[in-house]
Structure formats: C-alpha cells, structure tokens
Amino acid sequence: MAVSTPPQRTAIPFYRDTRIIAIILQAVFAVLVIGVLWYLYTNMIEGLRRANLLPTFAFLRTPAGFPIAESVIPYDPSMTYGRAFIVGALNTLRVAVTGIILATVLGIFIGICRLSSNWLLRNTATVYVEIVRNVPLLLQLILWFFLTKAFPRVQESINAGGLIFLHNRGVTLAWPATTASFGAWAPWLWAGLLAGAGFYAVRRYQFVRRDRPGVALPWAALIAGTIALLGFVVTRIASGTWPVTLDLPELQRFNFEGGLTVTASFAALLVGLVVYTAAFISEIVRSGIQAVNKGQREAARALGLTNGQTLRLVIFPQALRIMIPPMTSQYLNLTKNSSLAIAIAFPDLFYVGNTINNQTGQAVPVILMLMASYLSVSLLTSLLMNWYNRRIQLVER
C-alpha cells in the first residue's frame, strides 16, 4: 500500500493545500462582510435612537390622507399608508410588465430591421437607435409628457378614426367590452379551444409515430380561431347582439364615456420607457444574430435549408443564448427606470413612497420598503430569466 501511494500526498502542509486555502479565504471574507455590516447597523440604530428616529412601521396603519391620481385597486385618502404603498407598487408593476412586453416586441422588430437589406428600413432603424439611446431618459420622459400636455382639450381631441383620442388628460382608446350574449358565445370558445388542443395533440402523436417533425401549432390555432369566429357570428344571428363589441369612446360634456382612458402621465411614462429600452434591446438582438458565425449560415444554406429554416433551426437557437443575459439587464433597467415617473407625476412606487416619507418623516422604513420592493421585483425577473437561460443552455453541452 505504502509503496503505491505517491509520497507527496501526505506531504502537503495545510497552508499550501489549495482546497483548505479556498475555505479559509471564504471564511475570512464572510467574517469581514458580516463585521462591516454589523458595525454599520449598530451605528445607524444608535444614531437614530439618539435622534428619536428609530424606525417603526406603525404609521402604515394610519390614514394616508392624500389622493392618488390613478389606481388599479379602489383607493381614497381615508385609506392607510400601507394601502397607498400597495397602490404605488401595483402602478409600478403595471408600467414595468406592459413596458417589458412592448419593448421586447419593438426591440426585436427594430433589431431585425437593422440587419435588413432594405436601405431605407436599415437606416431609419439606425437613426432611431442612435438618437434614442444618446439622449437621457429623463429628458425623453419630460418630452413625451409635454407632448401629451400640448394636446388639445378633451372637447377638441385629436381623433384617429374614432378609435384613438389624444387629449391633454391622456389617451382614450376604443376597448373591447363583453355584452349580454357573451355567455352564449363562451361554449363556442371552449369548443374551439378543445378542438385546437385536440388537433395539436393528435398531430404531435402522429409526428412521433411517423417519426417526422412538422408544424402543428399554427393549424391548431387556425382551427380554434375558425370555430370561435363561427360561434361569434352564430351568436350574433341567434341573439341579435355581438358577444363582444368595441366600446367606442363617446365625448360627453367634460369627459369621455366608454373606452379605456389612460392618463397623460402613464402614457408618457410607458411610451418613454418602451422607446428607450427598445433601442437597447434592438442592439442586443442585432449583435446576437451577428455574433453567430457566418459559416453557420453558409453551412446551413449549402445543405439546402431554406432561409427561414436556417434562421429558425440554426441561427436563432445560437443567437438566443447570447441574447438572454443582456436582455435580463434591460428588463431590470426598465423596471428601475420606471422610478423616474416622479418627474412626470405618475404615482408609481417611488412617487408614493416619497409622498409618504414627506408626510410621516419615516425616511428609513420607507426607503427600506422601497428597496425591498424593487429588489424583489428585480430578483424575481432575474430568477425567471436565469431559469430560461439555463433551459436553453442545456441544449448545447
């Protein structure tokens, strides 16, 4: 035994063993971090206690007393600070989620335009990106806000086909609304959904059995759509009313009746964030596609794959792996940038938090709550994106 064991195995002193060194370094680092944090924390608490500012969260249950211009849940000034905070958080989420979806769609479109062989399209996209990403976001938000403020009074709204109205209080859109006969249409919807899903399942089964890949989803969607549409017309004939109508905004004396109205602040913030973030996303999409070696496209084309198949089966799966991490940063940026809403009076989390702080003087708890809120949203986004990233990375190696 002793003969076959290499002599140096027993000869390493612990302070030269890389594994032990690594553990020691970790431990030293952890102790340092905890020590510094503890020092800061005790100092802060001590200071706040002496100044009689020790944080408590009791104020959250007292009435807020200030109005909030827009809210997705019922709110009035007699409700608590806690409720006001939630109203702000929901407004932030509303802007962030809508903004991320729209910015992604617009960004992918512009990114592909930048690679287009069409001169006009390509250069228009380039000019857009260069202007938008080189002007500070705050400036752009204020620009959009003043633009909406420059719209005429409600009574003289700029009218786009009776579907969109621009006025100085915001934007009013025609919006779908269900009617009394919606219940009669619902079974058709379910039938369409079931038929589509059934078709999809059968086709997938056939693909596996016949051992041949194919496209099923568009056909399934077509079947579901056709049945739904058929039911739509039948319901109309049977009951005399369409199950869903477009609720057209109508101008009353001072305001619009019907449709969907978003405030000027919300519209300006959403448009500003989407336009700004889309410029960055388009660069990520463009560089992602370009980063795929040009030999990949050539090899695919030489094998006889069509342009579309080349993009779908060879280029995009590789580009996506490059695009996901920077895309995550852009989503996080959009969410955090939404706190600039305070400049254009949109009552988001930060705006409401700021008001609460001004009224209660509870700076520390409010800032802690704000930080915790933004942090949770950001961590959740990162978590989702990392999970997706790992899923597509697995395909490689």
Next chain:
Amino acid sequence: MSDHRSSDDIIICEAVNKWYGEYHALRDVSLRVKKGEVIVVFGPSGSGKSTFIRTINRLEEHQEGRIIVDGIEMSNDIRNIDAIRRETGMVFQQFNLFPHLTVIDNITLAPIWVRKKTRKESEARALELLERVGIKEQARKFPGQLSGGQQQRVAIARALAMEPRIMLFDEPTSALDPEMIKEVLDVMKELARSGMTMLCVTHEMGFAREVADRMVFMDRGQIVEEGTPEQIFTNPRQERTKLFLSQIL
C-alpha cells in the same frame, strides 16, 4: 436542358467572371467536370480558389458566364439554386458544424427538414455514415467535445447524408494538426474511390497524386493550367505553375 445532360459533364463552367466591387476575383474561368472525376484545385493564397468553388453552389454569386450543375442552370431562380444545393455537398475549412446540436442531429437536420425523411431512417443512415468515417461512437456528443479531425469527418458525413452527387471541399485539412490530416484524407480517398464526383481545393499533394484525375492551377482569378497529376508534377507547361510547385513541394 437535355443537351447538357447528354454529355457526361456534371459540372460545366463557361467563362465565369466575378467581381468584389472593383476587384476582379474570377476571370473567364471555364471548367468541365465529368461524373465521377476527382479534381484538385490549387494555387497561391488569394488566387480565387474558394471563390470559384463557392460559386458552384451559389454561396457566392457570379456576374458573368454560365454554371450548369447536373443539368441545372445556375440562375437567380431560387428553385434552381435550391435544387443545385441539394445535389452538392460542401465541406469547409472551419468545419462549420452546428454547435447547439449533437453529432447525429447535425447529420440528420437536413435530411429531415429538406428531404422530408423520417427521423428513424435519417438516424440509421447517419450511423452508417459515421461508421464509414470511423467515429460511430461519437454520435451523441456535441461538436465542441470532438477533436478537429473528428469534427471534419462529421462535417463530411453531414454533407453525405443529403446523398449529393457532387462534393465540394474547400481546404478541408488546413485547420488541422498534422496527425489529424491523415484521418480526414483517408476518408476523402475512400470517397474518391467510391466514384463520387469531387472538386477539392487542397495543397495536399500526396492526396492529389494518389486520387486526382485532374489538377487545376489557379492564379490571380484565372485557371493557368490544368492536367493530370502526372503531367503537372513532372512536366508543368507554365512557368508560374513550376514556380508555385517548387515553393510548396
């Protein structure tokens, strides 16, 4: 079109000219390749060898002259281009395997999506081809896990899976370490002996001597000289050929 088929020339290039902007990359290149012939194209760097063989499957577009592959005239008609690409396999210097797909998926991708074969028959065929190039046991690995020589053999198998009638090789061994060159050349020699029509850009003169039916020397976008290996090696007609051979041999 039948007039082209009547001869047994499977590739016909007539006075092909190509420019990159101002730069005249191919000058009146004419070449006829018979079915089953093995042609080696050689010449100095920048002489247009890659450009030439890439015009044959339209990875590069030529501006003047005619190219007819297996009776199909190369034109801007996308159907002709696709048809020609299905008839020709290509092997690149840098392998260009798809890194996100396993070896076997690399090979079956085109048969499944272009030839509409079932996955099962494509995989069976892929395994046969991998056996032929001597790396059957690597089927489930990803390209990044293979050596250069193994990757190039997968690339050859991938091209063969489309059952092409012509194989184009663009310096298939130039990116390989010396000990891997032989394993790739062996596969190519076996392919040549099996009767495949091959157009190879290569400076492997041993390979040329052993299996080439004809050799083509290119310089400055022109075909300077062509002949049998015997004639080219022992008795080149052109001074430039002589000079170039003396430099590489």
